[in-house]
Amino acid sequence: MPTGDVVVHDVLADEAASYTLRSDVLAGGVSIARSLTLWLxxxxxxxxxxxLPGGAAFPRAGVSTRLFTLAHGQVGRYRANFRFRFTDCACDPSWYYEDWVVHVSNGNAxxxxxxxxxxxxxxxxRVHLYGGPARRGNR
Incomplete structure (x- = not known):
């Protein structure tokens, strides 16, 4: 387990990779968080x-959203899913999906x-990616 002021555990299931789980544990504070469109x-x-606002086609986020504040030694979990376009060109309406689980630790948990x-x-x-009601019940 890396040590640092802030440690991030990023779990991603990406349709473009056949939903093969990718899991990374990273230390480095602001630079690592920024690569995950998070702000510390x-x-x-x-x-x-x-x-932070990202490039997702749905749900669109136009402003940053406060997720949580962690005291030293605390851990936060952020879950979200997104629909992305392969290109912004109207000639290619192809989509791909991502499902995120990000754990953030303030100091070493x-x-x-x-x-x-x-x-x-x-x-x-997490939301219903075709516009309907939000997904409920899973943690």
């Missing part, structure tokens, strides 16, 4: 995690809490 704001020993433990904060922003 440090306030004393706490860190606030926000989701005790034991293996980042990978297997129950998080202190949970945000589940």
């Amino acid at each position: 704001a440090f306030e004393g020993s706490a860190v606030t995690v926000e989701r 005790a034991g293996d809490r980042l990978l297997r433990g129950e998080p202190d904060c949970v945000v589940d922003n």
